[in-house]
Amino acid sequence: MIREITIGQYYQTDSILHRLDPRVKLIGTILYIVSIFLYRKPLPFALAALFLVLCIMLSKVPFRYMIRGLKTILFLMLFTAAFNLFLTPGEIVWSIGKLGISKEGILATVYMILRMILLIIGSSLMTLTTTPNQLTDAMEKLLWPLTKIHLPVHEVAMMMSIALRFIPILLEETDKIMKAQMARGADFESGNLLKRMKAMVPLLVPLFIAAFRRANDLAMAMEARCYQGGEGRTKMKPLRYKGRDTGAFVVLICYLAAMIVLGKGLIPIL
Amino acid sequence: MPIIIDHLTHEYETGTAMAHKALEDISLQIPDGQFVGLIGHTGSGKSSLIQHLNGLLKPTDGTVYVDGEDIFDKDYELKKLRSKVGLVFQYPEHQLFEADVFTDVCYGPKNLGLDQKEIELRAYEALKKVGFPDEAFYVSPFDLSGGQKRRVAIAGVLAMKPKVLILDEPTAGLDPKGRDEILELVRQMQRELQMTVILVSHSMEDVANYVDRILVMSKGRIILDGEPAEVFTHREELEEAGLALPQVTYVVQDLQKEGFHLEGSITTVSQAADAIMKEF
Numbered sequence: 001m002i003r004e005i006t007i008g009q010y011y012q013t014d015s016i017l018h019r020l021d022p023r024v025k026l027i028g029t030i031l032y033i034v035s036i037f038l039y040r041k042p043l044p045f046a047l048a049a050l051f052l053v054l055c056i057m058l059s060k061v062p063f064r065y066m067i068r069g070l071k072t073i074l075f076l077m078l079f080t081a082a083f084n085l086f087l088t089p090g091e092i093v094w095s096i097g098k099l100g101i102s103k104e105g106i107l108a109t110v111y112m113i114l115r116m117i118l119l120i121i122g123s124s125l126m127t128l129t130t131t132p133n134q135l136t137d138a139m140e141k142l143l144w145p146l147t148k149i150h151l152p153v154h155e156v157a158m159m160m161s162i163a164l165r166f167i168p169i170l171l172e173e174t175d176k177i178m179k180a181q182m183a184r185g186a187d188f189e190s191g192n193l194l195k196r197m198k199a200m201v202p203l204l205v206p207l208f209i210a211a212f213r214r215a216n217d218l219a220m221a222m223e224a225r226c227y228q229g230g231e232g233r234t235k236m237k238p239l240r241y242k243g244r245d246t247g248a249f250v251v252l253i254c255y256l257a258a259m260i261v262l263g264k265g266l267i268p269i270l
Numbered sequence: 271m272p273i274i275i276d277h278l279t280h281e282y283e284t285g286t287a288m289a290h291k292a293l294e295d296i297s298l299q300i301p302d303g304q305f306v307g308l309i310g311h312t313g314s315g316k317s318s319l320i321q322h323l324n325g326l327l328k329p330t331d332g333t334v335y336v337d338g339e340d341i342f343d344k345d346y347e348l349k350k351l352r353s354k355v356g357l358v359f360q361y362p363e364h365q366l367f368e369a370d371v372f373t374d375v376c377y378g379p380k381n382l383g384l385d386q387k388e389i390e391l392r393a394y395e396a397l398k399k400v401g402f403p404d405e406a407f408y409v410s411p412f413d414l415s416g417g418q419k420r421r422v423a424i425a426g427v428l429a430m431k432p433k434v435l436i437l438d439e440p441t442a443g444l445d446p447k448g449r450d451e452i453l454e455l456v457r458q459m460q461r462e463l464q465m466t467v468i469l470v471s472h473s474m475e476d477v478a479n480y481v482d483r484i485l486v487m488s489k490g491r492i493i494l495d496g497e498p499a500e501v502f503t504h505r506e507e508l509e510e511a512g513l514a515l516p517q518v519t520y521v522v523q524d525l526q527k528e529g530f531h532l533e534g535s536i537t538t539v540s541q542a543a544d545a546i547m548k549e550f
Contacts, residue, residue, distance in 0.1 A: 173364075179326050180365040183357040184426055185349060185381030202377065205367035209412065 154230025
């Protein structure tokens with residue numbers, strides 16, 4: 001049932017992408033996302049797609065895991081497509097009633113869909129190859145300069161890792177509670193909206209109580225270990241750039257350069 | 271309401287790298303009114319097995335017949351089954367949610383669509399049956415002790431008047447006194463209501479004194495099936511499955527090895543005491 005839902009969908013395997021420093025992957029993903037929004041021409045898109053395919057192949061993660069992320073935004077894609085198709089002004093090529101599809105609209109739709117696909121697959125690739133903990137580590141390290149202006153970076157990162165850690169636990173708990181109530185004849189699936197919302201009460205009350213109890217236990221355990229936040233705290237596995245990370249940065253810069261060259265049309269034969 | 275389990279197999283996370291079989295080709299029959307102990311180490315598949323018996327989990331292969339009907343048939347009404355086969359989960363915290371004990375116990379019968387009078391009557395009977403004190407009926411279930419919570423949880427299922435009662439580790443987290451009380455209660459209910467009871471546990475001590483039949487699970491399979499005294503003769507198999515015999519059995523077996531002739535099948539402390547007294 002609920003066991004099959006995955007959030008923080010890390011895929012365990014050993015590849016060069018898994019071993020990269022999470023900071024590289026985070027920066028890389030952000031730059032990649034920026035790069036697909038830079039130009040609206042076929043060649044840069046081809047390059048972006050090619051780069052992504054190469055990365056996927058390097059990651060050793062089966063392709064169907066990438067597709068999974070797309071399912072969740074299918075509705076959003078359909079909406080965007082519909083709006084772009086019908087509401088972009090320009091040369092009308094086909095129409096029903098007052099709604100017309102313009103040439104520009106088709107183009108805009110194709111680009112928008114392509115961008116969304118690349119964006120989702122690109123960021124899935126990062127979450128598939130990086131554990132949530134590595135990711136928050138990277139974020140903490142990258143945002144560290146902000147402590148100068150008194151932003152509680154460590155605390156925010158800590159909150160994020162705790163929240164992420166609790167997702168699978170609470171999902172499992174939800175599953176158990178659902179089963180316990182179903183064994184008492186609960187029905188979560190039929191009836192109208194109001195009835196279904198009411199049916200949620202026997203699920204939510206034990207879940208909230210469990211969440212508070214766990215939070216309490218965790219706070220107690222942290223107190224018992226004298227946890228007191230970021231100041232002067234060291235890590236068991238500090239993040240350090242290695243040779244392969246430098247290599248990855250070089251590849252990234254080459255990709256961006258190629259993107260700009262193609263996008264600006266600097267090579268006339270293409 | 272005999273239960274027949276027919277070549278039941280269940281695989282988790284089919285088609286992924288983490289795929290593993292929780293149950294493998296399990297076939298057995300449980301006749302009416304039997305008190306069965308289902309024993310296994312953590313992760314042996316006992317929880318998965320019992321969740322098939324009231325349709326909470328769907329098998330990958332094989333099926334279960336309750337009362338001669340295939341419960342995984344498309345047209346079978348699972349909701350009806352859940353009033354016939356009652357399942358009490360390990361942690362009462364997972365099911366208690368109402369503001370007071372009585373209303374919480376009413377939840378099960380209410381889901382059966384009974385009228386208010388019948389619902390309250392059943393809740394009252396169930397709470398009486400588990401020996402819950404009248405004056406605590408309108409206390410919040412969250413303010414109760416572990417043992418009392420468990421009683422309320424059992425009453426919550428009992429109020430649906432099941433013919434088969436399955437209890438998943440009903441003694442987990444209880445002190446010895448609370449444990450004995452709950453087990454004694456289960457035995458008493460089983461006799462009075464003529465129910466089939468399946469008691470899941472990882473402790474032989476728990477079940478040895480109470481059940482008619484022991485099923486031992488290991489790695490998703492049933493490895494032993496028989497009366498307690500018979501099952502306890504398979505010391506090696508049990509230890510290999512990560513289970514220990516009741517301590518008294520070890521004492522008796524060691525005594526026998528030393529040349530004392532203790533007679534009869536001995537699974538409980540009082541039986542052992544009688545046998546030893548007879549010897550002298």
